[in-house]
Amino acid sequence: MKSVLLYVNDDSGLDARYQAALDLTRALEGHLHCLRANPYQPQMAFDGVTGMSVMYDISRYALEADTLLKAEIEKRLAGEDVPWDYHTANAEPARGLSRSSALTDLIVLSSCSGVKDNTEPLGILGDVLFNTSIPVIVQPDNLKKFDAAGPVVVAWNGSFEAGNALRAAVPLLKLASDVHIVVVEEDKDHDLPPLDASEYLSRHGIKSKIHELAADKSSVHSVLLSTVDTLKASYMVMGAYGHSRAREFLFGGVTRNLFRDCPVPLLVAH
Numbered sequence: 453m454k455s456v457l458l459y460v461n462d463d464s465g466l467d468a469r470y471q472a473a474l475d476l477t478r479a480l481e482g483h484l485h486c487l488r489a490n491p492y493q494p495q496m497a498f499d500g501v502t503g504m505s506v507m508y509d510i511s512r513y514a515l516e517a518d519t520l521l522k523a524e525i526e527k528r529l530a531g532e533d534v535p536w537d538y539h540t541a542n543a544e545p546a547r548g549l550s551r552s553s554a555l556t557d558l559i560v561l562s563s564c565s566g567v568k569d570n571t572e573p574l575g576i577l578g579d580v581l582f583n584t585s586i587p588v589i590v591q592p593d594n595l596k597k598f599d600a601a602g603p604v605v606v607a608w609n610g611s612f613e614a615g616n617a618l619r620a621a622v623p624l625l626k627l628a629s630d631v632h633i634v635v636v637e638e639d640k641d642h643d644l645p646p647l648d649a650s651e652y653l654s655r656h657g658i659k660s661k662i663h664e665l666a667a668d669k670s671s672v673h674s675v676l677l678s679t680v681d682t683l684k685a686s687y688m689v690m691g692a693y694g695h696s697r698a699r700e701f702l703f704g705g706v707t708r709n710l711f712r713d714c715p716v717p718l719l720v721a722h
Contacts, residue, residue, distance in 0.1 A: 453557040453623035454482035459549060460538075461488070462521050465562030465573070465593040470528070472591045472598040472717060473560040477534045479600035479627055484536040485556065486525060489548025490518055545572075546579030553584040557623075560589045564712045574711060581692050581722040587620035588692075590711060590718040598717055602686030603630040606660070607676050607706075610635075610644040613691025617721040618649055621689045622656050624719065628686075631660040634679050636672045673709040680716055692720040 458473040460466070477484045522538060529536050541548035549559060559580060564573045581588060589598070604625060608614055625631055631653065635646045650660045667675055680688055692707045710718060 453480050455485060455555060455557045456480070456482055457485045457487060457549065457552060457556040457559045459489070459545065459559070459561050459576075460486050460521065460525055461545065462517065463562070465591065468591050468593050468596045469560050469562055470525075471596040472589060474532060474534060475598040476558065476560065476589065476600065476624075477536075479598075480558075480623065482534075482557070484529075484534050485552070486529070486536060486538040487541060487548060487552050488518060488521065488539070489541040489543050489545045490514060491542065491544050546576045546583070549576070549580050550583040553580075553586055556586060558587055558589060559584070560591060563590045563592050563714065563718070565592045565594065565714075574708070577711060578693070581720065587617065587719055587721045589687075590714075590720055592715060592717065595715070595717065599686035600624055600627045601629060603632065603683055604628040605676070605680050605683060605685040605688045606631060606633045606649065607688055607690035608633050608635050608646050608649055609691070610646070611691050612643070613693065613722055615644060615649075615691070617689050617691045617719065618652065620721045621719050622653070622658070625653065625658050625689070626656065628658075630683075631658055632679075632683055632685070633660050633662045634676065635662065635664045636675045637664065637666050671706075671709070673706045673713065676706070676710065677713060677715075680714070685716055687717040687719060688714065689719045692722045 456473055456477045458469060473484055518540065526538060541552065543551065553559060561577055561580065562573045577588065577590065606618060633646050633649050646662045650662055653660050663679065665675055665679065690710070
């Protein structure tokens with residue numbers, strides 16, 4: 453895990469994403485790739501009436517904003533101690549990130565904890581997770597750090613998605629002070645018991661503790677949030693979208709709720 457991809461956009465989560473990406477790159481002794489994906493870069497369209505129309509104003513404003521944003525990020529990175537590069541893509545954010553992920557080990561995106569009526573972070577997260585095969589760091593807007601050396605909670609439900617997330621997180625889990633595998637009992641059978649997850653980690657030299665908790669009258673995501681607080685976890689590892697995205701959107705779900713409410717970063721994979 454050496455290549456960290458940072459989504460660059462002038463939004464409420466940029467500073468938190470930026471600092472988390474730097475912390476991760478340092479901890480992994482890796483390389484930081486900054487990507488500005490913008491579908492409003494200069495383009496030309498033709499029609500049968502005027503012969504040609506140019507989206508001049510939108511293109512000009514977009515170019516000016518992108519130029520200023522690039523200058524700001526490059527100025528900040530010039531004073532940092534990590535290798536980096538900066539690229540732009542004429543594409544929607546999720547599509548641009550997916551296209552750039554082939555030789556990337558980790559993507560840093562924002563959670564949905566910022567502006568509550570802004571659905572863009574959730575849409576980007578869903579599209580990237582379903583269209584790439586690499587893990588994503590979901591960073592809260594108000595947390596400007598990523599502590600790779602602290603305790604970690606692994607949310608385990610025995611699913612294929614949870615296994616993918618655990619396997620992807622191994623390089624980071626090796627840096628953690630403690631690894632807690634947390635199982636919230638539900639009325640369903642799991643394909644992979646938590647002991648299997650613990651044994652898998654042990655083969656990588658990672659010690660872990662298993663916590664089996666009951667949801668009772670609380671929701672699964674509430675129990676996980678309470679456990680993160682109790683164990684003072686620096687971040688949480690979890691599988692994302694065990695149900696369909698449509699079902700999660702309409703009826704809610706652990707993934708969607710944690711994307712909005714979790715106070716610590718999430719390392720997620722689908």
